Amino acid sequence: MKKIFVSGCYDIVHAGHVQFFREAKALGDHLTICFASDEILWHHKERRSSLPENHKRGLIAALDMVDDVVIGANEELGLDFQDHFREIRPDILAVTEDDQYADIKKALCEEIGAVYFKLPKTPPKFEPVSSSGIVKWIKAPDEAPLRVDFAGGWLDVPRHAREGGFIINCSITPMVSLRKWDYEQRSGLGGSGAWALLNGQNGVQSEIALGVGWQDPAIIRESGLCVWRSGPRPDLSIKRDGSMLKGRMAVFYTGTQHDTPGMSEDERDYDMIVASSKIAAEGVEQQDIQKLAAGTRLYHEMQLKEGMEPLEVVDGMLAHKYCGGGFGGYALYLFEDTGKRNDFVSATQGARAVEPYVRPI
Numbered sequence: 354m355k356k357i358f359v360s361g362c363y364d365i366v367h368a369g370h371v372q373f374f375r376e377a378k379a380l381g382d383h384l385t386i387c388f389a390s391d392e393i394l395w396h397h398k399e400r401r402s403s404l405p406e407n408h409k410r411g412l413i414a415a416l417d418m419v420d421d422v423v424i425g426a427n428e429e430l431g432l433d434f435q436d437h438f439r440e441i442r443p444d445i446l447a448v449t450e451d452d453q454y455a456d457i458k459k460a461l462c463e464e465i466g467a468v469y470f471k472l473p474k475t476p477p478k479f480e481p482v483s484s485s486g487i488v489k490w491i492k493a494p495d496e497a498p499l500r501v502d503f504a505g506g507w508l509d510v511p512r513h514a515r516e517g518g519f520i521i522n523c524s525i526t527p528m529v530s531l532r533k534w535d536y537e538q539r540s541g542l543g544g545s546g547a548w549a550l551l552n553g554q555n556g557v558q559s560e561i562a563l564g565v566g567w568q569d570p571a572i573i574r575e576s577g578l579c580v581w582r583s584g585p586r587p588d589l590s591i592k593r594d595g596s597m598l599k600g601r602m603a604v605f606y607t608g609t610q611h612d613t614p615g616m617s618e619d620e621r622d623y624d625m626i627v628a629s630s631k632i633a634a635e636g637v638e639q640q641d642i643q644k645l646a647a648g649t650r651l652y653h654e655m656q657l658k659e660g661m662e663p664l665e666v667v668d669g670m671l672a673h674k675y676c677g678g679g680f681g682g683y684a685l686y687l688f689e690d691t692g693k694r695n696d697f698v699s700a701t702q703g704a705r706a707v708e709p710y711v712r713p714i
Contacts, residue, residue: 595709669693
């Protein structure tokens with residue numbers, strides 16, 4: 354009888370695991386599965402087990418290709434299964450092509466005369482997932498805010514960061530979900546950051562990889578009215594609940610989408626952006642909406658220098674600017690009071706009221 358042995362965390366058994374088990378069993382006659390104990394899972398990944406050990410053991414044992422299930426309790430990283438392996442003395446240790454512990458596993462196989470066998474990556478019947486990915490998906494919220502930015506845009510792009518500069522933004526409602534998205538797409542309101550959060554992801558690294566900045570996933574995850582220090586990663590300087598903005602914000606859709614990655618290398622006045630960010634940051638710190646508006650107006654002056662079309666000046670407006678990269682998408686309007694905001698929304702097609710959002714603790 355040819356004995357096959359496989360090991361892993363198998364914290365949440367999914368179709369990819371089942372496919373791997375089936376291919377491993379095809380190498381011999383008897384398949385033993387070893388999964389990491391709750392203590393080892395916490396020790397190695399700092400994560401609680403998704404199921405009690407006895408339930409997980411019963412679930413794996415119920416699979417038709419599995420002949421035996423054991424629980425790994427050795428603390429050595431990558432070899433939590435070694436006591437069972439030495440006791441069972443299997444003929445083959447089956448692993449995946451991306452095995453991270455090949456050297457120490459090969460040494461263990463050589464010690465007892467087993468074959469270390471890499472199974473090729475067979476195209477799965479389903480979209481690949483991981484236990485970690487499933488945990489993130491389960492923890493993901495059902496809805497998320499979007500965001501508006503007041504000043505300091507582009508200073509969150511690592512290559513455009515400026516010492517002493519800030520990014521000032523605020524998460525907003527109405528919220529969005531994977532099933533309901535009432536805003537236009539590619540519109541400057543941080544949709545990519547919201548999408549990442551709704552799918553259980555951080556999003557910062559993926560945004561940077563696209564050649565844009567981290568402000569969208571940072572503010573949407575943090576929520577509130579925030580001031581961030583310019584730099585390669587999110588660095589929160591000030592956070593307020595945004596109450597001074599309540600009833601005073603609206604967004605207006607300009608009728609065209611924009612392409613933030615495509616504009617990332619355009620010429621723009623970064624000294625002017627830094628100056629606007631310092632004024633707006635003081636406004637947040639002092640909870641002075643007039644100063645926040647002054648920083649926002651200065652940023653919009655930079656947008657006009659960049660070649661964007663002037664936005665309509667309306668009654669009761671303190672400031673306005675294009676959101677995100679500009680050149681289309683939504684524009685933010687900041688008003689002196691709720692009545693003026695509501696008048697603008699009622700009279701303007703493509704305008705809607707938005708409010709600051711702080712995630713409950």
